[in-house]
Amino acid sequence: xxxxxxxxxxxxxxxxxxxxxxxxxxxxxxxxxxxxxxxxxxxxxxxxxxxxxxxxxxxxxxxxxxxxxxxxxxxxxxxxxxxxxxxxxxxxxxxxxxxxxxxxxxxxxxxxxxxxxxxxxxxxxxxxxxxxxxxxxxxxxxxxxxxxxxxxxxxxxxxxxxxxxxxxxxxxxxxxxxxxxxxxxxxxxxxxxxxxxxxxxxxxxxxxxxxxxxxxxxxxxxxxxxxxxxxxxxxxxxxxxxxxxxxxxxxxxxxxxxxxxxxxxxxxxxxxxxxxxxxxxxxxxxxxxxxxxxxxxxxxxxxxxxxxxxxxxxxxxxxxxxxxxxxxxxxxxxxxxxxxxxxxxxxxxxxxxxxxxxxxxxxxxxxxxxxxxxxxxxxxxxxxxxxxxxxxxxxxxxxxxxxxxxxxxxxxxxxxxxxxxxxxxxxxxxxxxxxxxxxxxxxxxxxxxxxxxxxxxxxxxxxxxxxxxxxxxxx
Numbered sequence: 001x002x003x004x005x006x007x008x009x010x011x012x013x014x015x016x017x018x019x020x021x022x023x024x025x026x027x028x029x030x031x032x033x034x035x036x037x038x039x040x041x042x043x044x045x046x047x048x049x050x051x052x053x054x055x056x057x058x059x060x061x062x063x064x065x066x067x068x069x070x071x072x073x074x075x076x077x078x079x080x081x082x083x084x085x086x087x088x089x090x091x092x093x094x095x096x097x098x099x100x101x102x103x104x105x106x107x108x109x110x111x112x113x114x115x116x117x118x119x120x121x122x123x124x125x126x127x128x129x130x131x132x133x134x135x136x137x138x139x140x141x142x143x144x145x146x147x148x149x150x151x152x153x154x155x156x157x158x159x160x161x162x163x164x165x166x167x168x169x170x171x172x173x174x175x176x177x178x179x180x181x182x183x184x185x186x187x188x189x190x191x192x193x194x195x196x197x198x199x200x201x202x203x204x205x206x207x208x209x210x211x212x213x214x215x216x217x218x219x220x221x222x223x224x225x226x227x228x229x230x231x232x233x234x235x236x237x238x239x240x241x242x243x244x245x246x247x248x249x250x251x252x253x254x255x256x257x258x259x260x261x262x263x264x265x266x267x268x269x270x271x272x273x274x275x276x277x278x279x280x281x282x283x284x285x286x287x288x289x290x291x292x293x294x295x296x297x298x299x300x301x302x303x304x305x306x307x308x309x310x311x312x313x314x315x316x317x318x319x320x321x322x323x324x325x326x327x328x329x330x331x332x333x334x335x336x337x338x339x340x341x342x343x344x345x346x347x348x349x350x351x352x353x354x355x356x357x358x359x360x361x362x363x364x365x366x367x368x369x370x371x372x373x374x375x376x377x378x379x380x381x382x383x384x385x386x387x388x389x390x391x392x393x394x395x396x397x398x399x400x401x402x403x404x405x406x407x408x409x410x411x412x413x414x415x416x417x418x419x420x421x422x423x424x425x426x427x428x429x430x431x432x433x434x435x436x437x438x439x440x441x442x443x444x445x446x447x448x449x450x451x452x453x454x455x456x457x458x459x460x461x462x463x464x465x466x467x468x469x470x471x472x473x474x475x
Contacts, residue, residue, distance in 0.1 A: 002028045004090040006080055006109075007069070008102055008428050009126055010095040010248035011058045012208050013166060017123040020166040028086055029171045031062055031069050031224050035187055036076045041099040041376040045369035046338040047243075048189035049197045050206045055184055057207025067172030068411050071182045077108035077132045084113060086179055091119035095126055095248070098284045099376055100291045125164075127281055128156055128252050131288035143287040148285065149278045158265045158274070161253050177302040196335075203337040204243065204372055210245035214286060218273075219262045226273045233330075233341035234414035239273070240339070243373035245280065252277050283381030286391050293380055294389070295361075301474050302389035307359040316457050318366055321421070323456035326406035327351045329419035336419075338372035343409055349386040355463040357470060358389040388471075395469045399464050406432035422453045464467040 003026035005019050011033075012017065022029045033055060036042055043051045059069040072079040083151060084092060094310055097103050110120040124130055128154055135141060142148035145180035168287060175181045192199050199435065207211060220240040222229075229237025244250045254273060256265070263270040297303050316322050330344035340348070345367075352363045360383045367383070368374050384390025388398070410416055414433035417424040425445035430437035434447065435455055449455050 001026050001091060002030070002087060002129050003091045003093055004030050004032050004080065004084060004087065004089050006092055006094040006106075007031060007033045007058070008095060008097055009246065010251075011054050012211070012249050013061055013065070013162045013178075013206070015125070015251045015254050016095070016166060017125045017164045018095050018121070020164045021121065021123065022091075022093045023166055023168045023171050026091070026171050028068070028089075028173045030083075030089065030173055030175075031067055031388070032080065032083060033058075033071055034076045034079045035071070035073045035182075036101075036105070037073065038075055039101045039105075040418075041101050043374065043471055045139070045374070046123055046197065046200070046372050047246075048144045048337070049191070049200055049373040050204070050243055050247065052184060052187070052189035054249060057209065057249075057259075061208055062172065063174075064191065065169040065172050066174070067169070068174040068181070070175055070179065071184060071187075072180075073182055073187065076102070076105040077112070078295075080109050081112055083179070084118065087176070089118070091121065093121045093123065096122040096124055096130075098126065098131060098288050100287070100294070113365070123253060126248060127284055128152070128161075128256070128277065129281065131285045134285065142282075142285070145282050147280065148282050149275065152278060152281060158256055159260055160254050161260070161402075163253060163257055171362075179441075187207075197338070199336050200338050200372065203339060204240075205246070205251070206243070208249050211241070211250035214240050214244055215250060215258055219258060223259065223263055223273050224269050226269065230272070230435075231343045231409050232415075233344050234412075238342065239276075242341075242375070242378075246373050246375045247379075252280070274343065279381075280378060281307045283377040286340035286376040286381060290391075294376070294382065295417045297387075297389035298384055298391045299393070302387070304474050305389070306357070306470050306473065308357045310358065311354065313457055314352075314358055314362055317348070317356065317358075321454050321457075323407075323435070323454040324351065324402040325416040325420050325423055325434065326402050326410060326469055329416045332419040334367075334370050338370065340371070341415075343405075345382065345416075347400050347402060349383055351402055353387040354396075354399045354456050354467040355460070357463075357467055360384060360389065397468055398466075399467060401460060401464075403433050419455070422447065 003022040005022045010016060080092060084278060092109055097106055106122060112121050134152060181466055216301055222237060222239055227237045259270050259274060320328035322328055327348050330340050330348045333341040349363055351356050353360050364379055364383045367379055381390060385393045388394060388396030413428045416431050423434060435449060447453055
């Protein structure tokens with residue numbers, strides 16, 4: 001039997017149920033990736049840089065096994081159905097997607113190929129559990145993380161998760177001569193003029209081998225002190241696996257399996273680390289059951305919130321010129337590296353939605369363009385959580401004080417000094433509030449506020465009171 005394996009967000013060879021099944025069932029197996037330019041949830045901006053390198057890496061791995069990644073561009077379902085006819089295949093195997101657009105495209109392939117007598121099989125593999133199999137005692141979707149987490153952990157029995165092994169790579173077939181496969185260079189996923197991704201490779205290593213290296217590093221240097229270090233952006237205390245997970249270069253099952261074999265699942269050190277995977281599960285679960293979250297607030301009253309339309313404030317936030325050093329450090333780290341520490345993501349998101357009262361969707365759009373790990377479910381879930389309008393969200397009146405947050409999680413100012421070098425000579429006492437530093441100290445540090453570094457674009461206390469008043473107005 002001839003089979004197409006349709007790769008989407010599963011760019012790996014290991015623990016890949018769809019690929020493993022195809023290699024077992026098929027005599028000829030073709031591997032295909034479609035770059036769908038109509039997909040509103042597909043990679044864009046910085047994430048395209050990652051996608052380019054991830055596809056190159058996957059193709060290299062396939063070539064070593066005797067195969068090839070066939071590349072097509074267009075509407076996913078149309079391209080898959082056309083290619084199935086050209087290759088005269090009897091089946092298409094795929095990893096189930098949970099993002100609305102891709103899910104619809106997969107359903108189209110399923111329906112139309114079945115009509116023609118073909119076979120389509122969708123396999124789990126992107127998440128630990130299928131979202132449509134999980135409900136609370138009232139048989140309704142969970143809306144609060146903690147009961148969702150407890151319920152799904154009990155269902156999974158994490159300590160006994162098994163990985164899928166791929167065999168019979170001899171069934172992989174390279175591209176037949178008469179079948180068109182596009183050149184990834186022609187997709188122009190890499191920026192050139194200007195090359196705003198110039199520093200990305202210093203901080204990120206896309207592809208399956210990079211994912212394995214990131215997990216090995218996390219197990220060796222991160223998990224043990226994760227509960228203590230994860231909130232301190234100057235410390236290398238997080239896994240850096242988010243983009244690898246989004247593109248499916250590593251599966252969540254592989255992570256759980258490795259953590260279990262190294263640390264044990266219920267270890268007090270590994271527990272908080274594993275818990276982060278369930279936040280990912282929860283965000284996809286919410287997007288699956290409440291797809292309208294893409295455009296509107298989960299809590300309907302927030303659709304009446306008096307958001308402000310201030311392009312100057314938005315631009316200052318995007319460029320890291322708000323006058324609040326911890327916010328500016330995060331936004332500059334994001335622009336230069338395509339990544340931002342999670343604690344700082346929350347601080348920056350809180351500042352935009354509460355200090356500036358700019359719509360969370362503006363922040364979501366900026367993160368979508370600038371994050372290498374841009375992920376529709378996590379991005380929307382995270383922004384609505386911080387803004388106070390999502391499921392199980394932080395209360396709107398929880399407004400991060402950027403000064404206190406900086407002093408608490410960057411006490412010596414090392415993170416700020418790295419990304420806001422104009423403040424590098426300021427002492428820890430003033431690096432998170434330079435406007436309070438004595439003039440003599442500012443002069444000694446070579447800083448002229450308003451010239452070398454901006455004064456705060458809003459006053460924290462005033463902004464906080466205005467945000468609380470706006471929130472009260474929609475109650």
